[in-house]
Amino acid sequence: MTELTSAITDYWDAAAPAFDDEPDHGLRAERTRAAWERLLRAWAPSHPADILDLGCGTGSLSVLLAAAGHRVTGVDLAPQMVRHAQAKLAAAGLTGRFLVGDAAAPPTGAERFDMLLCRHVVWTLPDPQAALREWVGRIRPGGRLVLVEGRWGETGQTEPLPYVAGAGSLPWSGGVTADDVAAAVRPLVADLRVESLSGDADLWGRPVGDERYALIARL
Template sequence: MNDRTAEISAYWDAAAAAFDDEPDHGLRAERTRAAWAARLRSWVGAETASPRVPADALEVLDIGCGTGSLSLLLAEAGHRVTGVDLAPRMVEQARAKLRDAGLPARFLVGDASRPPTGVDRFDVLLCRHLVWTLPDPHAALREWAGMLRPGGRLVLVEGRWREAGQTGTPYVAGAASLPWSGGVTAEELAAAVRPSVASLRIEPLSGEADLWGGPVDDERYALVAEV
């Protein structure tokens, strides 16, 4: 682990205790939780192009899984979930969340740019609010597309943030030099993903207040692509 990676890991470790206090992180409000469950069904569920397994039993990789709130919804829907996060304390909370719910899932500590999943391939790769933290997001996107089986789906929930940090405290030193510091527009992300996929669509999410626990005034969207 290099100095920058260690610094980033420490930042998110420090954020872990209060991470679920954000409405769209902890999904504690039933309306917010239901909104995310519905979106995940539309992105990950019956419309998936993968013929390998039934739509209710897909292999899903949750990149930057944080405390595992979306992983929990995916496991509740019957999917086989692997979560990866750089912060050990985030992973500890994710494991506890799924264990308390009595649901199986695998959680790994590792770099989102190069998930430590070996030769495993997935039907769906989900990533929410992470690409702005990556030093080489284009390389990561190519890596992720290559981890999907033919007909698999890449689901990126992203945005162009009013502030780069998601916890209300300054992000790590040098963050302003990251290629997508502060987030990435839908147009720019689509341009980066398009060479690695067969098709993609953008779903605007800024107006979906239930997803965020209230109104937002920045750009938020989902990019859903198939390989």
């Protein structure tokens, strides 16, 4: 583990206890939960599917997917996040598998999935291009890659939001535009589309002024 990766792990471990206080993390408000449930229903297969949730955090999206009948595997670098996710699914009476590991190289062996979901993670990766290639290799033919990302900070803000020391060296530090992600993903997939998510305040628990979007690709 590199010094930067260790710092990122420590950062998210420390953030885990209060992580769900953010409306779009904990999904405690009914309107926010319903907004994400609606999106996941549109993005996920209509039949029970194997879904890999990378950078799963405390498992809020995993809960929604499991409740919809999908078989969910969550991966997060931070052990405390994984513990919270396990507890959250157990409390909901749902089943899922959660693993501590690097989202860039998920510890799932040769398994393949019908959908790979990743929310707000690619900007934290030292080599996002390599991770995208790795992820596409984890998806079954005809499967889907769903990336929920953004360029963090309100309109007009020139500096990225504070993060761990050394994060300025990350290729997509502070978030990444939809155009840049689409350019990286397009050669790896059969087709893709981008959905803007900035205008739906219910998703975030408040209006936002930065760029937020989902990229949905088909292999």
